[in-house]
Amino acid sequence: MAEISITRERIAETERLVRPYVRHTPVVRVDLADFGLAAGSDDLKLPVDLKLELMQHSGSFKVRGAFANLLTRPVPPAGVVAASGGNHGAAVAYAAMRRQVPATIFVPNVTSPAKAERIRGYGAELVIAGERYADALAASEAFLAERGGLAIHAFDQPETLLGQGTLGLEIEADLPDLDTLLVAVGGGGLIGGIAAWFGRRVKIVAVEPEGSPTLHQALTAGRPVDAETNGIAADSLAPKRVGELMFPIAQAFIDRSVLVSDDDIRRAQQALWDHVRVVAEPGGAAAFAALLAGRYVPASDERVAVLVCGANTTAVRFG
Template structure:
């Protein structure tokens, strides 16, 4: 299960994921409000995915992958193992708890303390290795090969991507009519899964920091290319290359990319707190910044939706 996969996630994959995780993860609410932007007030729908188990959408994909593996006898006593900057590991720890198995995670030494603390509180064994996600991923692959643990990938595994896509199915049920949906992009698991749920008239926008923009770089080059992520959102959006599944899944679908600066991300995060008392990560605030700066507007005849996907963050820097 840890090998990157180049086939697109399909609508059928997402429907299967929804059936598999139903009752095991939360059906998160939406909230209609008005957002101040550079072009004036804009009506938006927030998808409150930060209320998900573990404070992030990642639980959807992890639970889908672990339950799928258990159903075919691939989940052994060695448990689950994942490399992550934090949120994917928290999702994996929740999935392991639901499946009543152990969880080991490998995170870079730079992982936020709040996420490491959350992992340990969930009973996960935490290994701090390397300075970047790729260092942690390499170490995790070696550990899984030696132990026989189920190796999950933070964003480039079919079940992980399909599980994330269930957010799109919920949005379609919660909001009438076509949507212009904005999501932040790290390795592209969320974007790839959401793209499989697009209906006629829907549009999907991937928002990235200028300093960590593997999707934007791939679109410019015509294929995934390596980047050197940095900046305020690199702990959650710090993938060095867009995932193969995401790249395959967004082909020929109405998906675009926008970039925002670190300063705009910080301002958007502060605005969410000051106006709505919503606390999110800088990575999540990237999607909000794409709208508040006016770079993303609702396509004609659509409702503008923003997925607030994670809130594992410090509270003392708002």
């Protein structure tokens, strides 16, 4: 197994750096019985804590990794360059705006309008390139080769993993008696950083859409492999494969991987709005979908938390 260099000590150092730039997001406790799931079973009446990281700057956890890069790596005059399904791009654009450096963000055409609007709103140059994240990444690499700049990878970059790991530190401070944490997975930067922080002290459950089972297939194969990139959450949870840096962390510390359907995710989005008045994007609601759909069934005495990690959607319009 490869050496794991994303350590608790380095995550704690990174947290001290990014703390002035990120929010400490709230935790809301809910009872699964309120969602109509109890059906007479005591096992489904336990309280569940929702870590509402979707209330973070730029609408997702991604600003943690963005600031970790900008605060620890030298930024050339050309500024920063990122490829993204949307949330990472918005986070890098926001961090670049706060640090007053130029940003060029590449996204695929599946990126939601809400995410594209955020990127432009933070003053970054937005370039739409290709059908999926891999296409946008290739376009960003060509741009960097021609014009230069600091590349900030969405998930396969040490600083990105360290930044996302600061969320694990924050969750432990909020919920010191936690047994199990459910986390959605795209490229794996979020769950990799969080799992590196917790190690085996908390059970980490990975949740992915059935249409983009990148980590699920990698764990089965014993290495990162290409997977499908389809489904309702394709703009946030559908890279071709998980990152090389996070994979040994996943092998060492992630308890299991479960899959949810697009319909499961839609029901979770609706339930979060109906019962908590939280508007989550599909990727942000995926981890909660695993509980609602019974893809993960906790024990009657298990302290469970769910990370609700993204809010960049146009699902709700006000007017």
